[in-house]
Amino acid sequence: MPLDLDARKPLKLCVLKFGSSVLQKPDDYVRAAHEIYRHTRAGEKVVAVVSALEGETDALFAVGGDVGQGSSDGLMARLVRCGELKSAALMGLALERTGIPSAVLDPHEMGLMADGEPLDANLTGLDSDRVLAHFENADVIVAPGFFGEGVAGPVTLGRGGTDLTAVEFAHWLDADRVRLIKDVDGVYTDDPAKVADAERLDQLDYDEAVRVSRGLVQEKAIFRARDNQIVIEVAALGRPYATRIAGRVQQRPGPVPAARKLKVAVLGHGAVGAGVCSHLLAHPGRFELAPVLVRDPAKHAAACDRPLEFTDDPAVALAGTPDIVVETLGGTDTARALSQSVLRDGSHLVTANKAVVALDIERLNDLARQQGRQLRYSAAIGGGVPILELVDLLGRNGEILAVEGVMNGTCNFIFDQLKQGTRLADAVSEAQRLGFAEADPSTDLDGHDAADKLVLLAHHAFGVTLHPSQIEKESLNDLDGNRIRAVNEKGMVFKQIARCEATPDGRVEARVEIVALEPDHPLAGLVNEGNGFLVKLPQKTVSVRGKGAGRWPTAEAVFADIMDIQRSYLTGEAEASPVPENPLSHIRRMSTGQVA
Known part of the structure; x- marks a missing residue:
């Protein structure tokens, strides 16, 4: 997600490992993409280490044995690695559909030696250095986890090798965390599928982990983590808690909150509403879907x-x-009335409607606060680009001076044509x-459209509430042929x-304008649904980009x-502030054996 343009390195880096126990069928890559997106929108770059689909490695060993009849182990290694290569490509495809900028790298492309x-x-x-360089254009690097270049x-790498790869990546890349999904x-004191009163452990040391985990985490991975003081987190998809394996800690049991199925009402079944319904139906144990309006x-x-x-x-x-x-109706008539009424009646509200939020942000926040409910609208600006989360994150750590961005796909397309x-x-x-454009494209x-989004950005960056009518706007219709030709002749691009x-006298200025950018500008290369943002801080500028529109992003x-x-609901914080918080903020950051 965020990249420091001055330092050219990620602000935070996380290694996530997905084994065959969670990658059992092709649909599971979409669920894994949800987990990855959860981390990228919390401000982390991610290395996703993947195993082959469940049973695929065994099938490759079997067919290799049938064909080779005792051929060399070296050729067998070349064959069975194909399961991981396929899995990494499938993960990359799932991330691409979601709109998360990613790069799929094979071991020889990373200099991963064994x-x-x-x-x-x-x-x-x-x-x-070769791996980190990819983060200039990608939020996620996907790596196959079962083999290296000899x-x-x-x-x-033997059974459970993906665990070892994840731990080694965390060490070599100086990652902030490694999380094994x-x-x-x-980690439980006993197998929870067989022992009803097995306790989930919140933390334990490396030696206890070898004994208690019983192969849940590969032994070689635990030993390497111990040697390099890497803290391992063991977790499940979508869970807010994890078992932490570290040095010099006392074994401690942790809670296993009871999950309650939540009833969800979706208003609207257009491109976005249909995509949301698809995701909800894929999690029947978590959500019950009401009739769609x-x-x-x-x-x-x-x-x-x-x-x-x-x-x-x-x-x-x-x-x-x-x-x-979930409000995906669009417009400002029915959607505006329903957004206020559902909060007043005691439901949490998730909306992608930038126009409604821009007009009523104070009123909606007040209603959510009064009812102890949450108002969330991440999709209202940037589509799948988590710009509001980035602004919230950076705003807690330092003073934001300015935010600017390309946030309209229609204009991007038209400028490309010009x-x-x-x-x-x-x-x-x-x-x-x-x-790309409506019948009335005005x-x-x-x-x-950009002004509505700018209202939300200003609210999160500076705590001010602007009305869209207060924002100066320059129209594409004001472009004349001479200006277009001059910019084209100079090799520049319109955006x-x-x-x-924030101005020196304490005011906040906001405007939407047509700007000619040099081709090497961080925002110049965005086309069609591509959105990109720059957040200027006193000492650095942070960039984020991705797909800003479309069903799946x-x-x-x-x-x-x-x-x-x-x-x-699992952490007991359902009645929370209506202002979205970093979804991983309660997880303590650990990159050494010390438990913070």
Whole structure:
């Protein structure tokens, strides 16, 4: 997520490991992407180390044995590594759909070296600078975790090798944390599937972990963590807590909160609403979905291939006061009224409606606070780009001087056409034909869409509440041919830049303008749905970018808000501040054997 443009290194780095116990079928890559996005929007860059799908390595060993009839271990290692290569590519595809900038790297592309027997080797080194360089353009690096490059070619690391790879990555990259995602939510005193009163442990030392975990964490990985004083976290997908394995700590039991299924009402079933419903249906143990509010229930029912009910009656959709209401209707009429009423009635509200939040941010915050409920709107600006979370994070650590960004895909597309010599009117027509622009494109072209988003940015960055009408806006329609030609001749690119900044006299200025950027500017390369933001601090500038629109990136941001609320029930913090907090803030940062 954030990159310090001055230091050219991540602000925080996390290693996540996904083993075959959680990657059992292709759909599980989407769930793993949820977990990765949870960390990136909390301000971390991520190295995701993945195992092959469950059973795939065994299947490759079996077919290799059948074909080779006792052939060399070196050739077998070349074969069985294919499961990890496939898995890393699938994870990359899931992240790309979600809109998270990522890079999938094979061991030879990272200088990940190993030595030893072809089927039971040990990692010996990593080209750290080569790996970290990828974070200039990516939030996530995906790495296969079962093998490395030996002197004579690929070698594998033995059973549980992905745990070892994750620990070694954390050591070599000086990561802030390594978190092993398993099919259980920590280390237990006994197998919880067999012993009903088994206790989940909140923390234990390395030697106890070898004894108690019984293979849950690879022994070699624990020993390497002990040697390098790396703290290991063992957790499950979507859980707010973990077992921490560290040095010089006393074994301590931890809670296992009972999960309550939450009732969710989704208002709207367009591109984003349908994506949110898909994510909710994939977690039947966590969520119960109420009838979805739409204008034409019969039409949606006929076109939907999922087990959904539809209604055109808000009273039916909101019957029984859902725990969470998700508003994806758009517009400022029905959506505006319902957003206030559901908070007043005691539901948490998650919305992607920037216009409603920009108009009513104080009122919605007040209602949420009065009812002890949460108002979340991460998707209202930047789509899947977690800019509001970044601003909240940086605002707690230092003074924000300015925030600026490219945050409108329609304008991005049109500017790309202008660069190619297309007339403005023809570029707008083409944007409409391809679905980038509405029949009436004035909201985008005249800067109203960007101004709504700028209201939210200013509120989070500076604590001020602006009205969209207070923001100066420059329209694309004001561009003349001479200005367009001059910029093209200089090799520069137009962008619609929305900016808010604190002035020396204590005021906050905000404006949306058309700016000609040099081609090497951090925001110059954004096209179509690409969004990017720069947050200026006294000593540095931090950048974040990604897909700012589309079904899956926006639905991912909405679902992340839903999951944050779901986790707040597990930690007893459901009645929390309406201002979104870092979802991992309660997890203590540890990069040594000391428990902070």
